[in-house]
Amino acid sequence: AQSVAQPEDQVNVAEGNPLTVKCTYSVSGNPYLFWYVQYPNRGLQFLLKYITGDNLVKGSYGFEAEFNKSQTSFHLKKPSALVSDSALYFCAVILGDNFNKFYFGSGTKLNVKP
Amino acid sequence: SAVISQKPSRDICQRGTSLTIQCQVDSQVTMMFWYRQQPGQSLTLIATANQGSEATYESGFVIDKFPISRPNLTFSTLTVSNMSPEDSSIYLCSVLRGGLYGYTFGSGTRLTVV
Numbered sequence: 001a002q003s004v005a006q007p008e009d010q011v012n013v014a015e016g017n018p019l020t021v022k023c024t025y026s027v028s029g030n031p032y033l034f035w036y037v038q039y040p041n042r043g044l045q046f047l048l049k050y051i052t053g054d055n056l057v058k059g060s061y062g063f064e065a066e067f068n069k070s071q072t073s074f075h076l077k078k079p080s081a082l083v084s085d086s087a088l089y090f091c092a093v094i095l096g097d098n099f100n101k102f103y104f105g106s107g108t109k110l111n112v113k114p
Numbered sequence: 115s116a117v118i119s120q121k122p123s124r125d126i127c128q129r130g131t132s133l134t135i136q137c138q139v140d141s142q143v144t145m146m147f148w149y150r151q152q153p154g155q156s157l158t159l160i161a162t163a164n165q166g167s168e169a170t171y172e173s174g175f176v177i178d179k180f181p182i183s184r185p186n187l188t189f190s191t192l193t194v195s196n197m198s199p200e201d202s203s204i205y206l207c208s209v210l211r212g213g214l215y216g217y218t219f220g221s222g223t224r225l226t227v228v
Contacts, residue, residue: 036219043118043206044157044219090156100145100210101172102217104156 023091120220137207142187
């Protein structure tokens with residue numbers, strides 16, 4: 001079965017510090033990886049994706065993520081966190097044989113404290 | 115990316131009743147998707163809706179419980195039928211336009227069944 005794991009329900013960081021939100025996946029076939037952010041009472045907003053090419057991808061709001069095939073991971077990172085980054089973050093995978101279905105992780109709540 | 119208007123944004127309903135959620139897109143799209151986000155959990159795909167054909171439901175979801183309409187290329191509805199408290203969730207529609215780069219999610223409908 002396909003699965004996406006976000007091992008941390010919550011991540012707490014101080015403003016200005018680097019942040020990492022972890023994501024690992026277990027799928028058969030070639031994965032296409034995404035990060036989405038959900039603010040309260042808002043829909044999911046696209047942050048970044050890995051399709052092919054350079055393993056380090058840069059996205060919106062200064063976020064980046066590194067695709068690591070050997071570790072089947074796609075951790076989200078930001079060098080310097082902002083209070084406004086506080087939100088719920090979802091990692092998601094699409095498989096190459098079915099572009100119509102996302103497999104989502106359980107979500108990680110990021111709290112950035114002033 | 116496409117702009118999605120989802121209505122209602124929230125509702126509180128009595129058990130045994132039904133609620134229809136509307137999803138309006140600002141442009142024509144082939145694929146529309148309905149997701150459920152149960153409290154504290156990730157998003158799960160309910161069904162995929164193509165215009166002019168019956169929706170395709172994921173395992174664990176049936177048409178009698180979640181009938182879907184897709185009358186044209188910009189609109190879809192999801193009905194949650196004969197509701198019980200277990201149906202309390204956020205329901206989101208999503209559209210795909212422009213390949214893997216074009217997924218957009220609505221802001222969701224927060225449903226509480228009492």
